[in-house]
Amino acid sequence: MTRNPFSVQNPDQLEFLEFSERLSRLIAAGYSPLHYFGTPQGLLYSIMGKSGSLELLCSVFPTGGSYPAFSQKILAFTMFERLLYEEYGIKPEGHPWLKAVRKHLPGQDQHSDYEFLASESPALHEVGVGPVHAGVIEPGHFRFICKGEIVEHLEIQLGYQHRGVEELMLKGDITRKCSLAESIAGDTAIGHNLAYCLLIEELCGIKASATGTRNIALEMERVAMHLADLSALAADVAYIMGQNLFAALRTTVINSSLAICGSRFGKRWLCPGGVNYSISTAQAEVLRKTLQGVETQIIDCAEAMFANSSVLSRFDDTGKLKFEDAVSLGLTGITAKASGVMADARMDYPLDDESIFIPFTENAGDVYARAHLRYKEALQSLKLVLSELDKRDLDDPLPQELGKPRPDTIACSIVEGWRGCIVHMAKTDAIGKVEWYKIVDPSLMNWQALALVMRGTGISDFPICNKSFDLSYCGSDL
Amino acid sequence: MFDLIKARARHGYQAIPDPLTVSIHEKFPGRPDLSDKADLSELNNLCPNSAFTDRGLDLGKCLFCGLCERKHPDWIQFNPDFKLAVDSREKLIIAPGQTRMPEIAAIGNGVFKRSFAMRNVSAGGCNACELELGASTNVNFDILRYGVEIVASPRHADALILTGPISKHMAEALCDTWQAIPKPKFLILCGACAISGGIFAVSSELDRGFLKHWQACLYIPGCPAHPLSIVHGIHQLMGAK
Numbered sequence: 232m233t234r235n236p237f238s239v240q241n242p243d244q245l246e247f248l249e250f251s252e253r254l255s256r257l258i259a260a261g262y263s264p265l266h267y268f269g270t271p272q273g274l275l276y277s278i279m280g281k282s283g284s285l286e287l288l289c290s291v292f293p294t295g296g297s298y299p300a301f302s303q304k305i306l307a308f309t310m311f312e313r314l315l316y317e318e319y320g321i322k323p324e325g326h327p328w329l330k331a332v333r334k335h336l337p338g339q340d341q342h343s344d345y346e347f348l349a350s351e352s353p354a355l356h357e358v359g360v361g362p363v364h365a366g367v368i369e370p371g372h373f374r375f376i377c378k379g380e381i382v383e384h385l386e387i388q389l390g391y392q393h394r395g396v397e398e399l400m401l402k403g404d405i406t407r408k409c410s411l412a413e414s415i416a417g418d419t420a421i422g423h424n425l426a427y428c429l430l431i432e433e434l435c436g437i438k439a440s441a442t443g444t445r446n447i448a449l450e451m452e453r454v455a456m457h458l459a460d461l462s463a464l465a466a467d468v469a470y471i472m473g474q475n476l477f478a479a480l481r482t483t484v485i486n487s488s489l490a491i492c493g494s495r496f497g498k499r500w501l502c503p504g505g506v507n508y509s510i511s512t513a514q515a516e517v518l519r520k521t522l523q524g525v526e527t528q529i530i531d532c533a534e535a536m537f538a539n540s541s542v543l544s545r546f547d548d549t550g551k552l553k554f555e556d557a558v559s560l561g562l563t564g565i566t567a568k569a570s571g572v573m574a575d576a577r578m579d580y581p582l583d584d585e586s587i588f589i590p591f592t593e594n595a596g597d598v599y600a601r602a603h604l605r606y607k608e609a610l611q612s613l614k615l616v617l618s619e620l621d622k623r624d625l626d627d628p629l630p631q632e633l634g635k636p637r638p639d640t641i642a643c644s645i646v647e648g649w650r651g652c653i654v655h656m657a658k659t660d661a662i663g664k665v666e667w668y669k670i671v672d673p674s675l676m677n678w679q680a681l682a683l684v685m686r687g688t689g690i691s692d693f694p695i696c697n698k699s700f701d702l703s704y705c706g707s708d709l
Numbered sequence: 710m711f712d713l714i715k716a717r718a719r720h721g722y723q724a725i726p727d728p729l730t731v732s733i734h735e736k737f738p739g740r741p742d743l744s745d746k747a748d749l750s751e752l753n754n755l756c757p758n759s760a761f762t763d764r765g766l767d768l769g770k771c772l773f774c775g776l777c778e779r780k781h782p783d784w785i786q787f788n789p790d791f792k793l794a795v796d797s798r799e800k801l802i803i804a805p806g807q808t809r810m811p812e813i814a815a816i817g818n819g820v821f822k823r824s825f826a827m828r829n830v831s832a833g834g835c836n837a838c839e840l841e842l843g844a845s846t847n848v849n850f851d852i853l854r855y856g857v858e859i860v861a862s863p864r865h866a867d868a869l870i871l872t873g874p875i876s877k878h879m880a881e882a883l884c885d886t887w888q889a890i891p892k893p894k895f896l897i898l899c900g901a902c903a904i905s906g907g908i909f910a911v912s913s914e915l916d917r918g919f920l921k922h923w924q925a926c927l928y929i930p931g932c933p934a935h936p937l938s939i940v941h942g943i944h945q946l947m948g949a950k
Binding site for chain 2: 369370390394398407408413459493494507531535538
């Protein structure tokens, strides 16, 4: 399959052995998992992707409740297999570390029962941070094992934000879950809601026409959040001008979203079947002028920041993520692209046949690379928005009627959010009711990158390493 | 060096001169006008979060998604009025025909009118309220001008400002943080999730027991709460003039 979104009706249910063999062949051919999960119906699904082509495999649960872990072949399965063990008790034998992701492991009573990895060496000490952090940020716990100031190991404990999003998707009418989709990660309201809308449209067998407006929304979110990150990175190296200028520029961008849909985060903008708020000619004119001004100012401010020696001395060579690690862990988005991985859902799985998109990459894999890539991507996204404003009549029709979801259908949608690749999947039963709804936020995998780059790094560089990835707690915890 | 000066000059003056009287873009969905003729049960059927009761619209549950307004503009209209915060849960219910929000009672007999320190606990939300709370301290909204500070240690705080619906896994850390704040202390609920559980209210993964024991003194509606709503609410609560 190459279409995105796509749907399949009644896929073959393989025996586990055959499933495992076919999966292994795909891994050998360079495919990487976009999702791998179990369902309450006792089935396993895996969606494998390789620049442009997608394969969906389905199997019954392995007999005996265990199987040789796919993580041994490719580490990109690590998080998915941890979730599978946590949710269904199916044990991937030989998995590197079967730690709970959102709740707790079979046999434990609650989330707080977890015992952290510890060291008894008198040369090492531990530092624990969170779940309540010093600033206004989401909860998560970081446990460092340090030798002097150098971090030997960082363990990230999440799950504090777990609020049962996937279960809530199943309560009530699946076509009325926009607000919930927007709250998977509020900073990626457009990205997740777009994935949700595409999925629902695919399930109902329609194609919405408002692609131009949707693209504008998605790219504006990317610009705004990249600016937020540049601001936060500047703050963490005490470059106060960058902090304030980038934050003010973000305000300008998100206030432009408010001027169209009423929300600074683009909540309520999109809906299954189209968009709730189209962009009028007058609004398009204002938006174009505003964004052109923003473009000039981003260049001014970023060129000054990236030429500042005190900024460079903190960014350069800090928190290096290797290309090989990014590939084998199946990382996506800025995290992977800044380490030289040429992967972007807008290129690999375009939503629209005519679009040709080439992502930027950097090779160093350090904080500088991730920061600089955000700058380049922000400009690129601004150009995309401006060209979208030029090329189309944006006065979209009212949202299309959806009708009922088709029965016995599995649908999948992939969107390149500002953090990376977002995947939504759902299946309907014989009467068109949704049986399960599965979500992957890019943060789920990308958190591993943070743990990895902290090894051998000074603990005082943790804040800038963390901000350079800027991962979502709620998107990962669901 | 000259690049820096150029960038700073082009940036200009960004602060909103007076966030309490500024007018916000007309598209912003703020305080709703609910018509006497509105069929509340019909509106409730439409609402993704069942925010309508037989007495009106509960802003503590409202996600401001605009579905009701788009379908029945003659029954309900959201005004660009960001002054939404109130001092009791009851006052969040907008009755048909109501045209203004009630006044907020100040706390502490003027003790806090020039200085107020808050500690945020984020507990199970979507990070949008956290970003808006953070934005209220940026150069545009600049809540710091009123002597409001968001502090790192609960020991330095006068109030706890809660965002998120309180997931089970955050219940303990929330209680610990609250216990660490010295008396007198105040609780502020920011956003629909903190006030009512929001879109997650029916989830089995929440533990909202904390709110059975402690009464909030300020409720700031929104999904997420707008920085101007936050600035206005807290300014009134402090009793600043």
